[in-house]
Amino acid sequence: MKNYICLIAAALTVTLAACSNSHKKIDDGGDSAGGTIGDGGTLPLNAGVPLTRSDLNPDSADYSALAQYVVYFDFDSFTIKASERPKLEAIAQWLGENADAKLVIAGHTDSRGTIQYNVALGERRAIATRDYLLGLGVNASVLTTISYGKERPAQHGENEAAWAANRRAEFGVAR
């Protein structure tokens, strides 16, 4: 019975996180001046948790072990899509089974935006991915975020397939 309640609680957390993470970005076309920031929506659950930085160098992390769980994003978006949630549930489960493991979450963008904005957007994707995992009960201390912007594409080329492959968050197992 106790386990059952825990399961319900976990499911509820996931649902809440899922709803609030689908923060809808509205492009108003840029034809109006004025307006301010900070009204882009409510912060997702688990957002605003201070980041941690592992002592391990992310360059030495192994990105191949969890390659099947790479999370993909829409253009200029950091929303965790419904199609990507099972991958994050699998990552949370993997972390539960590998208690000593630490992950680097590396955010990337496609080549179409500008350099510095993409560096920030890549970090935002890594953070959105981290926040979703926190919602699944993962301990913040085992997750480190990093962004490479558009500097480390998974696929070279200027086409839809390459762009889609490059808008991603990858999981590196720190070692």
Add this chain to the structure above:
Amino acid sequence: MKLLLNRLGWLVAGVIWSVNFAAAQIVVEGPGGRYNIHATISGPDGAKATAVIQNDFKMHGAFNVTGAEVAQFTARGTLTGSGLTGTLSSASGQLFAKTFAGDWRSATHQFTDAIVEAVTGLPGIATSQVTFVVQKTARPREIKDLYLMDLDGGVTRSLTDDNSLNLGPKFNTSGDKIVFTSWKSGYPDTWVIDLTARTRARVAFYPGLNSGGCFSPDGSRIALTLSKDGNTELYTIAAAGGDPQRLTRTVGTEATPTYSPDGSRIAFVSDDRGAPQIYLIASGGGASQRFNTYSGYATEPAWSPDGKLLAYSVRTAGSNQIAVSDVVTGQQTVLTAAGFNETPAWCRDSRHLVFSRGGKLCLIDSKTKKTVQIDNGLANCSEPNASR
């Protein structure tokens, strides 16, 4: 005594009158708002120096390099070994005779800038330094390093050799420091190079992102993006590191701050309300105000040294163009028409911009839209930033 004062008065007025005459040229700009100039330099290295000064004027956008017969201005220089003696003349006579110290190339650029200032009233830009990024390898791992060069592409030298990513170099106002983002530690940290002391220091290495830094005009602060508190937000820190002050609090992404020259405001990018747009905020924080770019996707704001203009890039069908807006009236001019144009940065005259296009560095005259590619002999260049 009264007569003497009157005479002194006439004398002073006469001097002022002649100075004014020399400074304000009564010369009509040629086609496309350009002046015809004939420029030659003699002496040792004279041929090379003549090529350099003619190239300076070809790059500038306000000049046509012509033969002596059609020139509105004639510039003659003589290299002396320790510098250059130069004169500038127009139909009304000699405008100046000056000496410039330094090696032949440096003295030639100084001569160019003196001529540009005398003719246009704006500071010359030929003595500007440009810091920029070169991608050395793309596979298996991207390596990018910082470089420094003269505006015309001469005297290129390497600033970093790190086997890592280095991005976004930006000069301080006095031109002796460069702030940039480096992944040297493995993580994106903010570093400062001191060009005089030939040292570098890591000034921001909080958990997460430390990127997009720029100096405040007085050099005391660095505005940048940090994510340490759980989201990508705009902050300022002390220039030597520490004392982080948070300016924004949003769901979205904040990036690429640029200070107004009086230090009171910061323009930056936020995608909090959708696609990235440019906003203005007081440099101490407060409410932000959207700046109209007439575009659904605008990034990389750069505030002109005279405070009047914002340059930025706008996304157009599959590409990216450089635009400039008057900060007060909002009136916009799109400067480029083709190619993926990125990272506009102002030169000290608030008229020219450097930017990158497809791995090449370019200089554009925002008044005439004349664009030239800067030939520095290097491939895969990006993110140019010019000293003031």
